[in-house]
Amino acid sequence: MLTSALARSLLDATLAHAQQMGLKPLSVVVLDAGGHPVAFLRQDGSSAGRFEVARGKAYGCVMLGIGGAAQNKRAEAQPYFVQAMNGIYDGRFVPVQGGVLIRDAAGTVLGAVGVTGDTSENDAACAVAAITAAGLVAEA
Amino acid sequence: MLTSALARSLLDATLAHAQQMGLKPLSVVVLDAGGHPVAFLRQDGSSAGRFEVARGKAYGCVMLGIGGAAQNKRAEAQPYFVQAMNGIYDGRFVPVQGGVLIRDAAGTVLGAVGVTGDTSENDAACAVAAITAAGLVAEA
Amino acid sequence: MLTSALARSLLDATLAHAQQMGLKPLSVVVLDAGGHPVAFLRQDGSSAGRFEVARGKAYGCVMLGIGGAAQNKRAEAQPYFVQAMNGIYDGRFVPVQGGVLIRDAAGTVLGAVGVTGDTSENDAACAVAAITAAGLVAEA
Amino acid sequence: MLTSALARSLLDATLAHAQQMGLKPLSVVVLDAGGHPVAFLRQDGSSAGRFEVARGKAYGCVMLGIGGAAQNKRAEAQPYFVQAMNGIYDGRFVPVQGGVLIRDAAGTVLGAVGVTGDTSENDAACAVAAITAAGLVAEA
Numbered sequence: 001m002l003t004s005a006l007a008r009s010l011l012d013a014t015l016a017h018a019q020q021m022g023l024k025p026l027s028v029v030v031l032d033a034g035g036h037p038v039a040f041l042r043q044d045g046s047s048a049g050r051f052e053v054a055r056g057k058a059y060g061c062v063m064l065g066i067g068g069a070a071q072n073k074r075a076e077a078q079p080y081f082v083q084a085m086n087g088i089y090d091g092r093f094v095p096v097q098g099g100v101l102i103r104d105a106a107g108t109v110l111g112a113v114g115v116t117g118d119t120s121e122n123d124a125a126c127a128v129a130a131i132t133a134a135g136l137v138a139e140a
Numbered sequence: 141m142l143t144s145a146l147a148r149s150l151l152d153a154t155l156a157h158a159q160q161m162g163l164k165p166l167s168v169v170v171l172d173a174g175g176h177p178v179a180f181l182r183q184d185g186s187s188a189g190r191f192e193v194a195r196g197k198a199y200g201c202v203m204l205g206i207g208g209a210a211q212n213k214r215a216e217a218q219p220y221f222v223q224a225m226n227g228i229y230d231g232r233f234v235p236v237q238g239g240v241l242i243r244d245a246a247g248t249v250l251g252a253v254g255v256t257g258d259t260s261e262n263d264a265a266c267a268v269a270a271i272t273a274a275g276l277v278a279e280a
Numbered sequence: 281m282l283t284s285a286l287a288r289s290l291l292d293a294t295l296a297h298a299q300q301m302g303l304k305p306l307s308v309v310v311l312d313a314g315g316h317p318v319a320f321l322r323q324d325g326s327s328a329g330r331f332e333v334a335r336g337k338a339y340g341c342v343m344l345g346i347g348g349a350a351q352n353k354r355a356e357a358q359p360y361f362v363q364a365m366n367g368i369y370d371g372r373f374v375p376v377q378g379g380v381l382i383r384d385a386a387g388t389v390l391g392a393v394g395v396t397g398d399t400s401e402n403d404a405a406c407a408v409a410a411i412t413a414a415g416l417v418a419e420a
Numbered sequence: 421m422l423t424s425a426l427a428r429s430l431l432d433a434t435l436a437h438a439q440q441m442g443l444k445p446l447s448v449v450v451l452d453a454g455g456h457p458v459a460f461l462r463q464d465g466s467s468a469g470r471f472e473v474a475r476g477k478a479y480g481c482v483m484l485g486i487g488g489a490a491q492n493k494r495a496e497a498q499p500y501f502v503q504a505m506n507g508i509y510d511g512r513f514v515p516v517q518g519g520v521l522i523r524d525a526a527g528t529v530l531g532a533v534g535v536t537g538d539t540s541e542n543d544a545a546c547a548v549a550a551i552t553a554a555g556l557v558a559e560a
Contacts, residue, residue, distance in 0.1 A: 032314065034312065034468055035188060036314060036469065036471060037471040040449075040459060041428065041458070042424060042457065044424045044425075051457040062187070063187060063189025065188075078215075078216075080221075080235065081236075084226065084234045087226035087230075088231055088234060143324050144323050172328070176322075176330075177320055180317055181320075182287075182316075183284050184284045188314055188316045189316065191316060191317040314468055315468060315469070342468055342469070343472075345466075358496075359499050360496075361516075363499075364502055364515065364516075367510075367512065368473060368476045368511055368514060389467065
């Protein structure tokens with residue numbers, strides 16, 4: 001289960017990795033297995049609308065059970081896929097890297113981390129590092 | 141008419157075919173001729189947001205009177221078509237295979253089955269098998 | 281966890297209780313702890329728009345962590361509460377009896393059952409009977 | 421200015437006050453002067469849909485420049501006011517106590533805290549205590 005303590009710990013670890021990598025200011029959200037926010041932080045210098053970007057990256061992971069890279073690949077191949085997903089998920093769908101699915105060792109989805117602010121690859125790398133360091137499985 | 145018993149029977153037969161084919165966990169919805177849900181089941185391991193995907197695949201079938209493959213062909217040719225349909229149908233439109241129209245022998249639309257979880261082709265194949273086995277006509 | 285088998289079993293037991301009580305045709309949805317549909321059935325004679333009613337009754341239970349009766353009491357006292365909840369939950373909120381929260385013995389929310397078709401009290405009674413018979417705790 | 425550090429500090433202080441008061445599990449959001457989330461945490465046992473409630477309480481504070489109690493008074497007197505505000509603010513409006521405006525000593529709005537989970541009065545009391553302890557002015 002994705003406890004409040006685990007969510008905050010994943011959020012802090014994501015930001016710590018970003019600092020080590022010298023990234024730009026980030027916004028990080030942790031969603032539970034139902035797509036509902038458990039923890040969020042927007043760093044100074046991260047622009048006003050970043051909650052929606054971070055949530056949009058993580059939301060599709062949980063709803064579809066796939067990571068941001070797989071969503072992005074699909075979006076590149078079929079642009080109408082993005083439109084269709086935003087229709088059914090009330091506009092909460094941002095199919096780019098930086099949305100990372102969290103699974104336990106048995107493969108059960110616990111939730112997802114959504115990161116935005118630097119390049120999509122760097123955004124994802126921080127979340128992957130945090131999830132892995134917690135002994136969980138990251139699907140970027 | 142699409143009775144509750146028929147809807148559940150189509151749903152169960154779709155899942156039975158999927159099991160025979162060794163598919164991933166599926167979600168299956170059966171809509172009536174008005175596009176309204178009659179039966180739905182999400183199997184264990186099918187991700188959280190699959191009701192909306194399944195309904196979106198079936199909804200366009202009933203609303204437009206064509207199967208998922210025809211919708212997909214149109215979406216590939218005219219991406220704006222997806223945007224337009226999602227506008228008029230409140231976002232309930234997912235133009236990919238896996239949405240299968242149900243007709244009786246006389247050609248009357250009884251409803252549609254929407255399947256999601258494996259490849260779109262496999263999703264559709266299960267619904268077609270179930271509809272055909274029930275003595276009805278499937279338009280994938 | 282609310283498995284697919286448990287969801288269908290709760291759905292069937294709800295309908296069996298309704299039959300014993302001689303109720304009108306019902307529609308029954310079972311949502312998981314994130315508010316996402318797992319199983320749904322609309323009986324013959326249950327009107328076209330019943331999925332949304334059933335889901336709306338169950339959705340508020342999961343989102344707010346209270347049963348339908350508590351939501352109804354609040355709605356009666358503060359009519360604007362209904363408007364506010366429908367605003368934040370995208371219109372998926374029907375604060376009347378027939379939405380019943382499912383908890384395990386430890387008090388953890390597993391999901392909710394939503395029933396519609398007869399009087400709200402009878403709708404709720406069927407779901408409570410089904411949940412209790414499954415060894416779970418019902419919060420009507 | 422509402423920095424990320426201040427937002428997290430207000431969030432933590434709100435939860436610390438709640439623990440001292442022995443309140444139920446809470447969800448707390450801190451919005452900036454533009455109504456955009458800076459920090460959020462949902463405690464274990466706080467139900468799935470609490471982000472939207474917390475944000476809805478705080479959003480009206482920032483958008484209208486008044487606290488939750490004043491919004492509630494207006495809602496009680498003019499129920500259509502809630503409908504109107506939810507229309508213009510895309511459904512993000514929950515006019516009850518627990519939304520607390522944050523001002524600096526000069527009266528400038530820095531943002532708002534939104535708290536949900538216990539009684540509305542207790543929700544508000546925690547946020548007021550946190551804001552006041554930070555040397556800022558709370559408008560509940």
